[in-house]
Amino acid sequence: MIEVSTLTTVAFWAASAMTLGFALIVVTQRDIFRAAIALAGSFLGVGILYFVLSAEFVGVVQILVYVGAISVLMAFAVMFVQDVTKGSRPVQGRLAGATAAVLILAALAFTAFNTDWSTLGEITDPVAVAALTEGYVEVGTGDDLTIRLEAGDVDPGEVVVQNRGVLVDSTGAVGVLLIREYVLAFEIIGLLLVASLIGGLLLMRNPGPGSEGAAEAAADADAEASGGEVSV
Amino acid sequence: MTIENVLLVSAVLFAIGIYGVVSRSSLITVIMSLELMFNGVVLAAVAFSRFTPSAALLSGEPVTAEAVRSALTGHAFAIFVISVAAAEAALAFALVFAMFRAGESIEITDASELKN
Numbered sequence A: 001m002i003e004v005s006t007l008t009t010v011a012f013w014a015a016s017a018m019t020l021g022f023a024l025i026v027v028t029q030r031d032i033f034r035a036a037i038a039l040a041g042s043f044l045g046v047g048i049l050y051f052v053l054s055a056e057f058v059g060v061v062q063i064l065v066y067v068g069a070i071s072v073l074m075a076f077a078v079m080f081v082q083d084v085t086k087g088s089r090p091v092q093g094r095l096a097g098a099t100a101a102v103l104i105l106a107a108l109a110f111t112a113f114n115t116d117w118s119t120l121g122e123i124t125d126p127v128a129v130a131a132l133t134e135g136y137v138e139v140g141t142g143d144d145l146t147i148r149l150e151a152g153d154v155d156p157g158e159v160v161v162q163n164r165g166v167l168v169d170s171t172g173a174v175g176v177l178l179i180r181e182y183v184l185a186f187e188i189i190g191l192l193l194v195a196s197l198i199g200g201l202l203l204m205r206n207p208g209p210g211s212e213g214a215a216e217a218a219a220d221a222d223a224e225a226s227g228g229e230v231s232v
Numbered sequence B: 001m002t003i004e005n006v007l008l009v010s011a012v013l014f015a016i017g018i019y020g021v022v023s024r025s026s027l028i029t030v031i032m033s034l035e036l037m038f039n040g041v042v043l044a045a046v047a048f049s050r051f052t053p054s055a056a057l058l059s060g061e062p063v064t065a066e067a068v069r070s071a072l073t074g075h076a077f078a079i080f081v082i083s084v085a086a087a088e089a090a091l092a093f094a095l096v097f098a099m100f101r102a103g104e105s106i107e108i109t110d111a112s113e114l115k116n
Helices: A006-028 A032-052 A056-080 A082-086 A094-114 A126-133 A171-179 A183-204 A210-225 B003-023 B027-051 B065-103
Strands: A135-141 A144-148 A159-164
Touching (some): A006 A032, A032 A056, A032 B003, A032 B027, A056 A171, A056 B027, A094 B003, A126 A144, A126 B065, A159 A171, A171 B065, B003 B027, B027 B065
Antiparallel strands (some): A135 A144
16 A cells, blocks of 8 residues: 655654653643644644654645644633643642553554554555546546546546545545535534634623622623523 | 554543643633534544554455445544634634623533523
């Protein structure tokens, strides 16, 4: 199938070291701002890992969403909350946390190394192998498309769609996957993002001075939730 | 680079996240550790997509375009998890701000009461 070159292996281990090193800084650093910067580094390392695994689209999304948006949100939160001068101290549960982490890591690593994973080499159909690595052609009319390796003889009126191998050039195929097989989940994700936007706005709204104002704000929130008119 | 190596890296990332969630005192660092755990999970999904075949390609039936695309299910899964994580991060930080405004503190030991 897809051969893994030495350069890819070197890039994989370098990106892994970057990811795990920055992640360790995140959970050990007392200064929260430094932890936020290290977190951005860790996200970037994971993004590079996606590129190494030839998942270019996921890698770009990772860099846009995590390195771009969530890291900025973290930095904003750190600067907004003055309490961070106290730093992030380890709490009493540190030993329990380390024990839980080591146990779960042991279980996951045991599973990873003791399972007989099926490999891409088990695919025997030459058309499937070529479609995954080199590319394929869809020929047909309407929704009735068949897969070929070469376009060959095409009747007039038949559509010919050229595709590249989905494992080496995944972006287009992921796009089709998202708007065909998973279109319902795709739409629901949009709804979820809007809901979280409104929820964040409600939580962040200034409740005004004193607990009375806070109670009013809560009443406003209830009125909004039930669709009633709100006078602010 | 084999699937075992990639899964090991994702497991270590997940474990580091667990340690951070349990052992840190600041709510912001706990959320950061949660994001690390999300990344570990998504990395595993992409690794499975890259190294293991989908069942539709092993069935022996004539290959369809759907079967070929199903090799990338892990990528679609990754996109969805990243979206949910982004929504979660936005709401979590709104909660942090609300808690800071209510009590001038973001220590998790002070977060036993969320109402007022």
